[in-house]
Amino acid sequence: MIEYINVSKQYDSNKAIALTNINLRIKKGEFVFIVGSSGAGKSSLIRLLLKEEDPTSGKLILNGEDITHVTGRRVPYIRRSLGVVFQDFRLLENKTVFENVAFAMEIIGASKKQIDRQVPQVIEMVGLKGKEKDYPDELSGGEQQRVSIARAIVNKPTVLIADEPTGNLDPETAWEIMKVIKEINNRGTTVVMATHAKDIVNFMKRRVVALEDGKIVRDEEKGVYGYEA
Numbered sequence: 001m002i003e004y005i006n007v008s009k010q011y012d013s014n015k016a017i018a019l020t021n022i023n024l025r026i027k028k029g030e031f032v033f034i035v036g037s038s039g040a041g042k043s044s045l046i047r048l049l050l051k052e053e054d055p056t057s058g059k060l061i062l063n064g065e066d067i068t069h070v071t072g073r074r075v076p077y078i079r080r081s082l083g084v085v086f087q088d089f090r091l092l093e094n095k096t097v098f099e100n101v102a103f104a105m106e107i108i109g110a111s112k113k114q115i116d117r118q119v120p121q122v123i124e125m126v127g128l129k130g131k132e133k134d135y136p137d138e139l140s141g142g143e144q145q146r147v148s149i150a151r152a153i154v155n156k157p158t159v160l161i162a163d164e165p166t167g168n169l170d171p172e173t174a175w176e177i178m179k180v181i182k183e184i185n186n187r188g189t190t191v192v193m194a195t196h197a198k199d200i201v202n203f204m205k206r207r208v209v210a211l212e213d214g215k216i217v218r219d220e221e222k223g224v225y226g227y228e229a
């Protein structure tokens with residue numbers, strides 16, 4: 001469902017190559033950790049999938065569609081099948097928990113009826129029932145990340161992409177967030193998670209793809225973090 005075929009990315013012709021000949025196939029329902037030191041290319045790999053950047057060469061397939069080069073108008077439709085969670089939550093501070101999640105549905109033109117049905121469901125799923133009317137600044141970091149996860153999954157994406165989702169959280173809260181992400185994966189959503197969280201990767205025993213200097217140096221079915229940091 002996600003396929004990188006010989007993908008390379010160079011941001012600037014006089015700069016180093018961020019990704020070199022990436023061949024990676026991720027099946028529906030898989031849980032994949034992307035690991036590697038800072039600058040190894042994890043975020044670049046994700047940005048290509050989100051169509052924030054085009055590959056310099058190679059081919060990128062998502063759900064059977066060639067998305068290597070797509071025109072601007074098609075990009076929002078591609079993004080609908082991708083839910084994204086970032087390290088820094090990126091919530092709208094002037095909107096409540098409910099409104100933050102509802103906004104993701106409003107953007108794609110969902111009806112009020114659909115919103116009123118789906119938003120409470122995902123808010124409950126991420127464990128925030130009772131917090132619907134709270135604003136982000138009234139929530140803990142872990143709770144804010146739960147809101148951002150609810151927002152990412154409310155439109156039922158086929159893939160959840162998480163770029164360092166536990167990076168701003170203490171270890172205990174990080175585990176709580178991982179439980180939520182794991183549950184989303186158990187319900188059938190593919191998860192691609194870039195992370196430096198060694199303990200989490202080692203405990204989960206999921207597929208691990210390791211990048212170094214823009215190249216895949218390891219791809220293991222039940223992998224470990226494999227670095228000391």
Ligand SMILES: Nc1ncnc2c1ncn2[C@@H]1O[C@H](COP(=O)(O)OP(=O)(O)OP(=O)(O)O)[C@@H](O)[C@H]1O
Pocket residue numbers: 011012015016017018036037038039040041042043044045
């Ligand atoms: N917008 C950009 N313009 C130019 N070069 C970039 C850009 N984004 C990333 N790079 C370069 O591409 C390489 C890979 O960076 P990338 O951000 O993908 O690494 P990363 O593994 O996600 O790192 P981190 O763990 O710090 O987030 C680095 O050499 C970086 O300097």
